[in-house]
Amino acid sequence: MEKQDHRFRIANREALIGIGLAVINFLWWFGFAYGLGSKPPEEYSYILGLPAWFFMSCVGGFLLMSVLVIFVVKIFFTDVSLDVEDEEFK
Amino acid sequence: MNIAVVLPLFLFILLIFFIGFWANRSIRLSKKDFMQEYFLGGRQLGGFILAMTMMATYGSASSFIGGPGVAYTQGLAWVLLAMTQVVTGYFVLMILGKKFAIKARQYKAVTLTDYLRSRYQSHTVALIAAVSIIVFLFSAMAAQWVGGARLIETVAGIPYTSALFIFAASVLVYVVIGGFRAVALTDAVQGSVMFIGTLVLLIATIIAGGGIDTIINDLSAENPNLITPFGAELTLSPAYVSSFWILVGVAVVGLPQVTLRAMSYKSSQAMHRAIIIGTVVVGFVMLNMHLIGVFARPILPGIEVGDRVMPMIALEVLPAWVAGLVLAAPMAAIMSTVDSLLLLVSSAFVKDIYVTYMKPDASEKRVKTMSFGVTAVLGILVFLMALQPPDLLIWLNLFAFGGLEATFIWPVVLGLYWEKGNKYGAISSMLTGIVSYIVIDQFFSQPLGMHSVVLPVVFSFIIYILVSLGTSQEYVSHTVEQSR
Numbered sequence: 001m002e003k004q005d006h007r008f009r010i011a012n013r014e015a016l017i018g019i020g021l022a023v024i025n026f027l028w029w030f031g032f033a034y035g036l037g038s039k040p041p042e043e044y045s046y047i048l049g050l051p052a053w054f055f056m057s058c059v060g061g062f063l064l065m066s067v068l069v070i071f072v073v074k075i076f077f078t079d080v081s082l083d084v085e086d087e088e089f090k
Numbered sequence: 091m092n093i094a095v096v097l098p099l100f101l102f103i104l105l106i107f108f109i110g111f112w113a114n115r116s117i118r119l120s121k122k123d124f125m126q127e128y129f130l131g132g133r134q135l136g137g138f139i140l141a142m143t144m145m146a147t148y149g150s151a152s153s154f155i156g157g158p159g160v161a162y163t164q165g166l167a168w169v170l171l172a173m174t175q176v177v178t179g180y181f182v183l184m185i186l187g188k189k190f191a192i193k194a195r196q197y198k199a200v201t202l203t204d205y206l207r208s209r210y211q212s213h214t215v216a217l218i219a220a221v222s223i224i225v226f227l228f229s230a231m232a233a234q235w236v237g238g239a240r241l242i243e244t245v246a247g248i249p250y251t252s253a254l255f256i257f258a259a260s261v262l263v264y265v266v267i268g269g270f271r272a273v274a275l276t277d278a279v280q281g282s283v284m285f286i287g288t289l290v291l292l293i294a295t296i297i298a299g300g301g302i303d304t305i306i307n308d309l310s311a312e313n314p315n316l317i318t319p320f321g322a323e324l325t326l327s328p329a330y331v332s333s334f335w336i337l338v339g340v341a342v343v344g345l346p347q348v349t350l351r352a353m354s355y356k357s358s359q360a361m362h363r364a365i366i367i368g369t370v371v372v373g374f375v376m377l378n379m380h381l382i383g384v385f386a387r388p389i390l391p392g393i394e395v396g397d398r399v400m401p402m403i404a405l406e407v408l409p410a411w412v413a414g415l416v417l418a419a420p421m422a423a424i425m426s427t428v429d430s431l432l433l434l435v436s437s438a439f440v441k442d443i444y445v446t447y448m449k450p451d452a453s454e455k456r457v458k459t460m461s462f463g464v465t466a467v468l469g470i471l472v473f474l475m476a477l478q479p480p481d482l483l484i485w486l487n488l489f490a491f492g493g494l495e496a497t498f499i500w501p502v503v504l505g506l507y508w509e510k511g512n513k514y515g516a517i518s519s520m521l522t523g524i525v526s527y528i529v530i531d532q533f534f535s536q537p538l539g540m541h542s543v544v545l546p547v548v549f550s551f552i553i554y555i556l557v558s559l560g561t562s563q564e565y566v567s568h569t570v571e572q573s574r
Contacts, residue, residue, distance in 0.1 A: 007189075008189055008192075010188065014187050015185050015187055015189075018180060018185050021181070022340060025176065026332075029173065033170050033319045038319075046306070049305075049306055050306065051317050054166050054317070054319075057173070065176055069179075069180045069365060069369045073366055078358075079357075081358075
């Protein structure tokens, strides 16, 4: 039983990391889209031909999340066995 | 009929068949329990296949054909909205995560319904789950078949009925004989086709449009709103666009076709890989695919029917045989959604209703015949429905995704992480979710400026917590009695 508590503690921590990432993802996406995109289109600046709000929110946000996810999984995620260890459990 | 376009599509279907037969062979050779093999691929999925099957199941016809069409009309705002789906790439697997996979193994769950029955020790919960899966996913599936047939109709220039027949026959063969393993493997092929197809098409579209600068200039010259985050008519409010974070983002965690995949992988290493691959692939495909829709506008102005944007732009900017390959991508998207829904509905009948309630002592041979048979019969039923879709079915399909999310999200997620959650909480939360979703969608569209799925998800959360707490005393004495 103790072994299982240990695995579930890892799982709980990883679920919290998932929520944290989603919050960062949302704030970045919302902040750049409506922060830079709310002015009149004539005043937009452009990055690589795309409006800056779009580039930062959608392209930049996607790249940021990819890097964050790779980093988080490699550093904080722990390998555990998924099998039922105790045969009593059946 | 354009042979150069049809031939690559035909080869693609052949490849899919081949995978079906191969998977069937491994089911026959396996010594493990038949139902685990057929409906869950023996819990042996690796990281790449898991990521691809998640993405492909979820990135359905609606996002693949409909999405670029709306982006064509609304401009960059719709790409912004579509990017809310990036979160699914990591969120689903991180939240359900290892705990769900471990619990599902302990319970020996083959379906989401199995999991819920064991978690809540309640047949009522299981029955509500099985019935809502059958009703909603059956209608969702039929709607997708219509989409698949329409695509073949447009591309190959053959009548709707023949197109539907070709589509139905190809999906049925590999799902019926190959089960979940065939579904997951073909999803991986289909996902790769989507990945490469959208990339090729995006590059070709940018070149045809004279580069990104020119395209954006043309768009803003036509209507400056097309390059704002508010849509062509400034109708997309931040609250509305943000509410898609719930509908196609985080609440996807409750969809049965998604949770099923979260119990099918073989190890935590596979899951880690799937999180990384999934996030990158979902983001990449969603971004490219919807950008294609926006960028198509200056090149091919005046397309009236949104669903035709994808096929028409492909035929316009690519040589015919490449267009055929690229158009295999939306075809792949539809097939990969339909196949998993078909198998899921079949498992709800065979495992959740027949074996559990009608014939628990059914022999392995009988279960096998039932599984192949029910899957085939369901497929034929959907085919007949799709010939002339009844209004009820179209109506139900509108509710399918949001309805299933509002029904399942809290019983699944809170059931996993909150020990006090009990069957009374689960039952009332499921009923609240489904009823309030239909009522709100029918009578108060977009309450508070948000998509109608948001409030039902909030309501079912509150109800789950309140009812679970309110009945905790009774529940404890009840379970003590049971265990005596």
